[in-house]
Amino acid sequence: xxxxxEITNPDTGQSDQPSLGEIGLSSFVPYLLxxxxxxxxxxxxxxxxxxxxxxxxxxxxxxxxxKNGLSIKELIHLTVIEQSTLSRALDALEKLEMIERIxxxxxxxxxxxxxxxxxxxxFSNVWPDMFFEYNDMFAGIDDTERARLVQTLHKIxxxxxxxxxxx
Amino acid sequence: xxxxxEITNPDTGQSDQPSLGEIGLSSFVPYLLxxxxxxxxxxxxxxxxxxxxxxxxxxxxxxxxxKNGLSIKELIHLTVIEQSTLSRALDALEKLEMIERIxxxxxxxxxxxxxxxxxxxxFSNVWPDMFFEYNDMFAGIDDTERARLVQTLHKIxxxxxxxxxxx
Numbered sequence: 001x002x003x004x005x006e007i008t009n010p011d012t013g014q015s016d017q018p019s020l021g022e023i024g025l026s027s028f029v030p031y032l033l034x035x036x037x038x039x040x041x042x043x044x045x046x047x048x049x050x051x052x053x054x055x056x057x058x059x060x061x062x063x064x065x066x067k068n069g070l071s072i073k074e075l076i077h078l079t080v081i082e083q084s085t086l087s088r089a090l091d092a093l094e095k096l097e098m099i100e101r102i103x104x105x106x107x108x109x110x111x112x113x114x115x116x117x118x119x120x121x122x123f124s125n126v127w128p129d130m131f132f133e134y135n136d137m138f139a140g141i142d143d144t145e146r147a148r149l150v151q152t153l154h155k156i157x158x159x160x161x162x163x164x165x166x167x
Numbered sequence: 168x169x170x171x172x173e174i175t176n177p178d179t180g181q182s183d184q185p186s187l188g189e190i191g192l193s194s195f196v197p198y199l200l201x202x203x204x205x206x207x208x209x210x211x212x213x214x215x216x217x218x219x220x221x222x223x224x225x226x227x228x229x230x231x232x233x234k235n236g237l238s239i240k241e242l243i244h245l246t247v248i249e250q251s252t253l254s255r256a257l258d259a260l261e262k263l264e265m266i267e268r269i270x271x272x273x274x275x276x277x278x279x280x281x282x283x284x285x286x287x288x289x290f291s292n293v294w295p296d297m298f299f300e301y302n303d304m305f306a307g308i309d310d311t312e313r314a315r316l317v318q319t320l321h322k323i324x325x326x327x328x329x330x331x332x333x334x
Contacts, residue, residue, distance in 0.1 A: 017298050020290075021233045025245075029313075030207050030301060032320040034226065037204040038247035039327045040197050059201065066188045078192075080205035123187075131184050134197060139326045141319060146196070149319045152312055153199045159306045160206045 040133065047129040051122040052096055056081055056089040061098065061123045064115035075113060098122055207300065214296040218289040219263055223248055223256040228265065228290045231282035242280060265289055 025031050041055045048058050056079075063078045064070065070078070076086055090113065093099040098119030104110040115123075138146055192198050208222045215225050223246075230245045231237065237245070243253055257280065260266040265286030271277040282290075305313055 017295065019232075020229055020294065025230065025233050026321070027317055028301070029304065029317065029320070030204075030297075031226075031229065032317065032324065033200055033204045033207070034222075035247045036320060036323055036327065037197075037200045039324070040200070042247070042249070043327065055201075059198075062187055062198065063192065065186075066192050080202045080209070082209070127187065128184060130197075134195070137196065137323050137326050141322055141326075145319055148315060150194055150196065150199070152308060152316045153196070153203060154193070155308055156203055156304050157199065157206070159304050159308075160203065160210065 040137070043133050044126065044130055047126050051125050053122060053126065054089075056085055057093055057098075058123070058126060060086065060089055060093065061115060061119055064099065064113065065120060065123050069112050069114055071110070071112060093119065096122075207304070210300050211293070211297055214293050218292050220289060220293065221256075223252055224260055224265075225290070225293060227253065227256055227260065228282060228286050231266065231280065232287060232290050236279050236281055238277070238279060260286065263289075 020028060044058075045055075048054055053061070059079045059081065060075060063075060067074075067078070072083070072086070072090075075090075076083055079086065081089070090099060090101070094101060096118070097116055100114050100116055101111040102114060104112065141149075187195060211225075212222075215221055220228070226246045226248065227242060230242060234241075234245070239250070239253070239257075242257075243250055246253065248256070257266060257268070261268060263285070264283055267281050267283055268278040269281065271279065308316075
């Protein structure tokens with residue numbers, strides 16, 4: 001990240017940088033990604049609310065259904081949610097008995113986060129609608145195109161310094 | 168959106184639906200998109216803060232730099248930000264004199280939102296860092312792959328019922 005904003009291009013030192021209008025909103029990938037993520041999050045909002053969940057809580061649970069027993073640091077990394085926001089969500093999930101945080105025997109300050117059966121049930125209840133929306137997103141997009149998209153998204157995540165959750 | 172969550176697949180009525188674990192976090196596109204969007208938003212947060220902006224305010228300004236003079240409804244559509252969240256952001260931007268809302272002569276309740284010179288300046292100050300991050304995202308991704316990505320993202324937006332901002 002460049003320290004201070006400047007009109008010159010940080011790469012070339014030249015002021016040959018196109019404006020957002022020149023690139024065009026409909027070609028500017030961060031804009032498209034934000035719109036898709038927002039739109040996806042809105043689509044599943046009602047479903048989440050019925051289970052006392054919101055997007056942040058659901059994302060934490062989703063990761064824990066796949067990889068249970070994580071430190072807060074690992075969970076921040078896997079969800080890319082800010083620490084303060086994630087901590088609030090975890091407090092709420094603990095009250096709802098959907099997760100539990102168990103202190104390490106060696107160091108009581110270190111706690112590992114586990115999803116409970118109640119948490120798994122809540123996620124199981126939202127998953128069918130999420131999966132339905134997911135299939136909807138890919139109408140008319142074949143397996144090759146989907147695989148290509150996933151590949152490019154991984155390259156972008158890698159460029160942004162976010163490690164593959166599978167690695 | 169299916170009305171109530173159920174374990175059967177809403178498309179086929181069968182319970183042959185894979186779990187998130189079976190699909191794998193690293194292949195589940197909504198997860199990848201949320202991570203990229205979050206990570207992008209975090210990367211530019213410091214830059215935005217220096218201009219009294221946050222992600223929502225910046226997204227509203229960004230759209231207005233390209234298409235000035237919008238109704239709240241149009242701005243909601245183009246940013247895919249919830250009405251209450253967007254309204255709060257617009258109140259803040261108005262206080263900062265970065266936008267103005269001008270009432271219609273015919274109907275005082277209808278107001279059109281315009282970016283001001285101050286708003287354009289603020290966006291110009293964050294744009295170099297945003298553009299730098301944007302280029303960074305695409306390191307090692309050539310023009311063909313980028314164009315293919317944009318094309319697939321447009322299909323997804325279309326499937327989600329979000330119209331192309333260029334159309």
